[in-house]
Amino acid sequence: MSRHRVIPVVLALLLAVSLLSVAGPVSAASSGQKCKKAGLTATSKSGGKTVRLTCNKVGKRLLWKVMPTTTTTIAPTTTTAPGTTTTTTAPAVFLNVGVTYTAANGLTVVLNSFTRVESSASYRYAINYTLTNNVAGSKIPQGAWKLYTAGGVGLPQYGGFSDLFTGSTETRNYTFEELKTVPFVTLAYHENQFFSKTPPAGALLFRVSS
Secondary structure, three states, X not given: OOHXXXXXXXXXXXXXXXXXXXXXXXXXXXXXXXXXXXXXXEEEEEOOEEEEEEEEEEOXXXXXXXXXXXXXXXXXXXXXXXXXXXXXXXXXXXXXXXXEEEOOOOOEEEEEEEEEEEOOOEEEEEEEEEEEOOOOOOEEEOOEEEEXXXXXXXXXXXXXXXXXXXXXXXXXXXXXXXXXXXXXXXEEEEOOOOOOOOOOOOOEEEEOOO
């Protein structure tokens, strides 16, 4: 083969090797070995797995380094149709009979007793309670009780409720009555719930025994 024919062949081979080294990954490399050009990529077998390497400058040398892998975690999403509102309701915390609690209006409240008496067509719910005003220099409306069903039906306490001045205490009895077909689940005390369909925030809640 003449010299003039050999030179083009050699140039073509060098060009092909150069294109492969730039365009695609090189095999048979391992992390820490020397490489020739920054930015080259290669693949290597490690522990039965294929890893990707990249040629990086480390100090004054060019070495193969394992390419870092990234993991993307996609959090679950909740899709709500336009125009709708999702409401999460915390479970009710029921209080105990015979224990002193401070109501939202500042009065101390003790539900002394709470009983249910059955008749032929109805239930009577009898309560005995004590209210005390321990807030200095104040007069506070007594507030009242109300029974609630799970479906938004309420039966309020009726009567006259005067203000309690500092140091005043009042103990009262009251009996609710309703048909057996109305299943009350909660007794609540609050200063402003007469027209409420559900117990207002801050109400003192007691479970209605079945």
